[in-house]
Amino acid sequence: MASPRKIAVMDEAQANQPFAYRHYSPEQLREVLRKMYLIRRFEEGAEDSYMRGLIHGTMHLSIGQEATATGICMPLTDADQITSTHRGHGHCIAKGAEVKRMFAEFFGKTTGYCKGRGGSMHIADVSKGNLGANGIVAGGIPIAVGAALTAKKMKNGKVVVSFFGDGANNEGAFHEALNMAAIWKLPVIFVCENNGYGMSTSTARSTAVKNIAERAAAYAMPGVIVDGNNFSEVAEASHAAVERARAGEGPTLIEAKTYRYRGHSKSDRNRYRTKAEIEDWVEHRDPIDHFEAELKEFGIIDDKGIEAVREAVKKEIAEGIEFAKDSPAPDIRDHADFVYTEVA
Amino acid sequence: MDASVRELSYAQAIQEAMALAMEADERVFLMGEDIGVYGGAFQVTGDLVERFGADRVMDTPISELGGAGVAVGAAVTGMRPIFEFQFSDFATLGMEQIVNQAAKMRFMLGGEVSVPLVMRFPAGSGTGAAAQHSQSLEAWLGHVPGLKVIQPATPHDAKGMLLAAVADPDPVMIFEHKLLYKMKGPVPEGHYTVPIGKAEIRREGSDLTIVATSIMVHKALEAAEALAGEGIDIEVVDLRTIRPMDKRTVIDSVKKTSRLLCVYEAVKTLGIGAEVSAMIAESEAFDYLDAPIVRLGGAETPIPYNPELEKATVPQVPDIVAAARDLVTGHR
Numbered sequence: 001m002a003s004p005r006k007i008a009v010m011d012e013a014q015a016n017q018p019f020a021y022r023h024y025s026p027e028q029l030r031e032v033l034r035k036m037y038l039i040r041r042f043e044e045g046a047e048d049s050y051m052r053g054l055i056h057g058t059m060h061l062s063i064g065q066e067a068t069a070t071g072i073c074m075p076l077t078d079a080d081q082i083t084s085t086h087r088g089h090g091h092c093i094a095k096g097a098e099v100k101r102m103f104a105e106f107f108g109k110t111t112g113y114c115k116g117r118g119g120s121m122h123i124a125d126v127s128k129g130n131l132g133a134n135g136i137v138a139g140g141i142p143i144a145v146g147a148a149l150t151a152k153k154m155k156n157g158k159v160v161v162s163f164f165g166d167g168a169n170n171e172g173a174f175h176e177a178l179n180m181a182a183i184w185k186l187p188v189i190f191v192c193e194n195n196g197y198g199m200s201t202s203t204a205r206s207t208a209v210k211n212i213a214e215r216a217a218a219y220a221m222p223g224v225i226v227d228g229n230n231f232s233e234v235a236e237a238s239h240a241a242v243e244r245a246r247a248g249e250g251p252t253l254i255e256a257k258t259y260r261y262r263g264h265s266k267s268d269r270n271r272y273r274t275k276a277e278i279e280d281w282v283e284h285r286d287p288i289d290h291f292e293a294e295l296k297e298f299g300i301i302d303d304k305g306i307e308a309v310r311e312a313v314k315k316e317i318a319e320g321i322e323f324a325k326d327s328p329a330p331d332i333r334d335h336a337d338f339v340y341t342e343v344a
Numbered sequence: 345m346d347a348s349v350r351e352l353s354y355a356q357a358i359q360e361a362m363a364l365a366m367e368a369d370e371r372v373f374l375m376g377e378d379i380g381v382y383g384g385a386f387q388v389t390g391d392l393v394e395r396f397g398a399d400r401v402m403d404t405p406i407s408e409l410g411g412a413g414v415a416v417g418a419a420v421t422g423m424r425p426i427f428e429f430q431f432s433d434f435a436t437l438g439m440e441q442i443v444n445q446a447a448k449m450r451f452m453l454g455g456e457v458s459v460p461l462v463m464r465f466p467a468g469s470g471t472g473a474a475a476q477h478s479q480s481l482e483a484w485l486g487h488v489p490g491l492k493v494i495q496p497a498t499p500h501d502a503k504g505m506l507l508a509a510v511a512d513p514d515p516v517m518i519f520e521h522k523l524l525y526k527m528k529g530p531v532p533e534g535h536y537t538v539p540i541g542k543a544e545i546r547r548e549g550s551d552l553t554i555v556a557t558s559i560m561v562h563k564a565l566e567a568a569e570a571l572a573g574e575g576i577d578i579e580v581v582d583l584r585t586i587r588p589m590d591k592r593t594v595i596d597s598v599k600k601t602s603r604l605l606c607v608y609e610a611v612k613t614l615g616i617g618a619e620v621s622a623m624i625a626e627s628e629a630f631d632y633l634d635a636p637i638v639r640l641g642g643a644e645t646p647i648p649y650n651p652e653l654e655k656a657t658v659p660q661v662p663d664i665v666a667a668a669r670d671l672v673t674g675h676r
Contacts, residue, residue, distance in 0.1 A: 081421065115454030122452040131420065132453055136444050142410045143445060146417020146425075153373070153399070153423060173440070176410025183405070338455040339489050341513035 017298055020232035023239070024074075026300045030309065032074070032231060033295060036066040036288050037313040039090040042099050045317045046089070046106055046120070050266065054325070055106045059120040060087040064229075064261040067287035068193050069094040071234025072161060072254070075242040081129040081147050082161045083140030086121050087193075087260070088133030091163050096128035099316060103324035111327040117338060137198075138164060138171035141190070145177045148188035148251075159245045160188045161238075167198025169212045178219040178253065187245035189238070190253045193228060195260045200272040213255035221251045228256030229287040232294070259285070348533040355388045355525040357499035358464075361506040362389070362426060364535050366396050369424060372510060373400040375415055376428030376464075377408075385430045386466055386525050412438035412463070416446045419461035424510060431477045432465035432519060435485070446515040447490030461515040462506070468521040468559060468609055469658055475646035478654075480610035482519040482557075483619075486586040492516045492540055493587045497561040499529040501584060504538030512540060521559040521609070543590035545597065549579035551672045552603040555594055555620050557583045560607040560659060567664035576672050586616055591623055598629040603671050604637045609658045612641025635671050640664060 014022060020029065043061045050059060062069070069090035073082070076095070084091040092102060097113065105112025106120055113125050124132035131147065134140040144162030151158040168174050169192060181188050192212045196202060209215060216223025224241070226233040234256055241252035259281040263270050270278075295301045301309075352360065365372045374396075379389040380403040393401040404411040408429060415427040429435055435442065446459050469478035486493045492514060496502040502520065509516035546561060547568050556564040561582040568578035581597050583589070598604050604624055606617035617639035624630060624637060640659040648654055 083417075113454065114452060114456070117454045118452040124453045124456065126453065126456045131417075131457075132449070134445075136440060139413075139440065139445055142413020142441065143417035143420070145410070146414040146419070147421040148417075149414055150418045150421040150423050153418075173409050173413060176405070176407035177413065179405060180407065180410055180414060338451045338453075340492075341450065341458045342455075 018232040018294070019236035019239075021294070021298050021300075023235070029295060029300050030305070032070050033291060033301065033306070034309050034313060035070050035094060036291065037309055038099060038316065039066045039069060039093045040288065041313050041317045042093060042102065042320075043089055045103070045321055047262070049103075049106070049321060056108075057119055058265045058267065059106070060265050061262040062087045062090040062260060064281060064287065065193055065195060065258045066090055067231040067291065068191070068228040068234050068256040068258050071231045072163070072191050072238045074235040075239045076129070076159065076161065078128050079156075080159045080161070081131055081144075082163060083131050083144040083147070084133040084163050085140065085165055085168075086133060086135055086137075087165065088123055088163070089120070092123050092125060092130055092133070095125065095130045097125040097130065100320035100323040103320040104327045107324040107327070108329060109324060109327035110330050111323070115338070116330045138168035138173040140164065141168065141177040142173050144188055145181045145186060148181065148186035149184065151187050152184070157246065158187065159242050161191055162188060163191050163193060165198065166192060166194040166196065166203045166207070166212060168192070169215060170206055178215070178221070178251070181251040182219040182221050185248060185250035187248070188251045189241040189245060190251060192253065192255045193258055194255055195258050197264070197272065199264045202272070211255060213253055216253035221253055223253045223255065225255050225257065228258030229285050229290060231287065231291045349530045350533065351528045352499050352531040353525065354499045354502050354520070354527050354529070355386060357503040357531045358388050358506055358520065359390050359392060360531070361503040363392060363395065365426070365507060365510045366400055368535065371422065372424040372426065373402060374426050374428065375402045375404055375411060377404055377406055377430045379403060379428055384428060386522060388464075388525065389428070408434045408437035409440060412441035413445065415461055415463070416441050416449070416459060419446075419459045419515070420449060420457050424460050426462040426464065426510065428464045430466070432467035432481055433476050433479045435465055435481055442485065442491070442515075442517070443488050447488045450514070451490060458513040459515050460513050462509045462518065463515070464518045464520060466522050467519045468523060469647045469654055470523045472649065472651060472654065474649040478647035480519070480608075480642065482517075482586055483610055483615045485517045486616070490515070491587060492585070493519070494540055494585045495519045495558040496538070496584060497524070497558050497582050499527065499531045501538050501544075503531055504536050505540060505584070507535060508537040508540050511537065516540065519558065523559055527562075541585045541588045541590055543584055543593040544582045545579060545593065546582045547578065547580040549577040550601055551577045552605060552668055553579045553581060553594070553597040553601045554605045554607055554664070554668065555581045555583055556607040557586065557616060558609065560609055563659065563661050564607050564664055566661045567668055570661070570665050571668055574669070576669065578668060583616070583620070589619070589623070591627070594620060595624065595627045595629045598624050599632045602632050602634040604633070605640065605664075605668055605671055606637070607640045607659055607664055609642055611644060612639055613644065615641055617641050635674065638667055638671055640667055
């Protein structure tokens with residue numbers, strides 16, 4: 001996003017603060033808060049629009065996971081690339097997408113990022129390095145490795161992040177991709193957002209290892225566990241992994257422990273977890289609450305400032321939905337566009 | 345023969361095309377299992393690793409799904425990978441990346457990306473490799489919009505179509521029959537392309553059109569020569585591309601001959617023969633037909649090991665001769 005602040009200007013109190021508060025300027029940190037709110041309100045807006053019948057199909061919400069998306073993307077430039085998942089709205093916004101064009105995509109409009117052909121599950125913003133969400137669990141992981149192979153071959157200095165969920169860690173593509181990234185020392189970072197459940201099946205029931213980061217040992221790369229609801233911890237791990245990747249030292253696997261508040265998709269009856277469990281995360285471990293409290297504690301923002309962020313986000317979301325509503329739908333006669341590259 | 349045209353084997357022609365593509369464009373590179381010092385399971389890459397180095401003739405682990413995905417990711421970010429599946433049967437392991445990712449990425453992203461990817465599939469029976477190393481799965485991939493699927497039948501076309509595939513902005517799947525690798529034929533030196541999506545009339549005739557693919561083109565030509573002595577004049581159309589199919593050439597040929605026989609090695613049902621037959625039935629050529637359309641395809645079994653059984657499982661020249669004769673003389 002931007003260059004880190006100079007260590008020299010830190011005072012003594014700041015030197016004892018967590019990574020993000022030593023490393024980023026107050027402006028940058030307030031921007032992170034804005035992005036977290038943007039992700040949450042975007043998803044709430046999408047959910048509301050779905051309930052009103054303005055969006056069809058289904059969607060997978062990442063509400064509760066905002067610190068992971070923003071923390072991981074913090075050291076990335078616009079040129080760096082990501083591959084994302086079916087639960088990819090947060091990644092898209094964290095990487096720099098405009099919410100109005102995301103809403104337009106969800107509404108199936110030509111002004112959407114995929115001109116209405118992809119929807120929620122294929123949301124992408126190639127101009128900001130987002131190669132796309134993916135409807136296939138682990139589908140984007142080898143693609144990220146391929147993008148990292150391009151970066152290494154072209155010596156363009158790019159780093160690639162592959163986001164995936166805990167469910168993906170039991171797919172063959174995950175294992176094949178991590179192995180290849182390691183043997184070729186590619187500039188790629190594997191980010192597992194472990195929200196505890198692959199659809200309804202808990203990691204305890206699906207995964208032989210206790211921590212998915214332990215899988216890294218099998219592929220001779222660092223495996224790092226972070227609290228995925230703690231922005232600073234996530235950002236710190238991402239910085240270290242990006243540095244390692246840019247230095248040509250190869251990949252890192254980061255496991256961010258987090259939680260999704262909503263069901264897997266719109267068909268979820270929430271029968272595999274308890275209300276108490278969900279409430280515990282919402283009440284005590286919310287990533288935005290946690291980040292706001294730290295920002296206030298360290299004097300980076302006050303209640304008035306927070307209110308201003310919330311208002312600005314609310315306005316952006318409302319305008320985004322209006323933009324989507326007002327945008328034109330694709331012409332049915334164009335249904336076969338983009339199957340093949342048009343030859344001039 | 346033109347001075348610049350030599351006799352090369354089908355495998356040598358492919359190798360020459362890959363070398364030319366790599367010389368011309370530094371974004372082109374090869375990926376696959378044992379394609380480096382080993383030279384590829386069928387020696388198609390041969391010694392290319394010595395000329396271009398291990399970074400451009402990349403051995404992959406035995407990871408068809410991951411490897412295919414890496415190729416997709418490299419293609420979508422600006423490289424021009426040529427990925428070799430060691431046997432076309434192993435496409436089944438890479439299917440996710442081919443069908444869900446490579447074929448659909450441009451579409452799903454509203455045209456924001458292209459996937460200039462070439463995949464090569466050594467295919468077909470006749471090598472005694474039995475059921476898991478002998479299949480012809482081209483129709484599987486031919487069913488997927490977003491892919492282009494080709495089956496060059498001659499060394500000339502193998503080189504020219506591979507160079508066309510490398511230049512193509514979309515994913516092109518090349519099915520190469522393993523028994524063709526040693527077949528020799530005239531191949532021009534230097535760079536040339538043979539267009540994807542264009543069939544070729546290999547032999548002109550007036551009594552019957554045989555639409556054949558890959559190795560069956562040669563068997564059909566042999567059958568046609570055998571029947572010429574009986575006064576039966578057969579036209580042989582080499583389909584060359586199964587997606588997008590050159591309907592015009594086939595329709596015009598059938599209008600001329602009024603009879604159609606489809607010959608292909610893959611399992612007969614739900615295959616290329618069904619597609620060609622239906623295409624003709626839906627076209628203006630239908631009114632010209634003087635006989636039912638006939639398909640000769642592979643048996644409804646896996647490919648067996650025993651050599652005699654193996655031969656009996658796919659159409660052979662006598663089968664084509666018999667079917668063609670019956671069609672023309674009205675014995676069906």
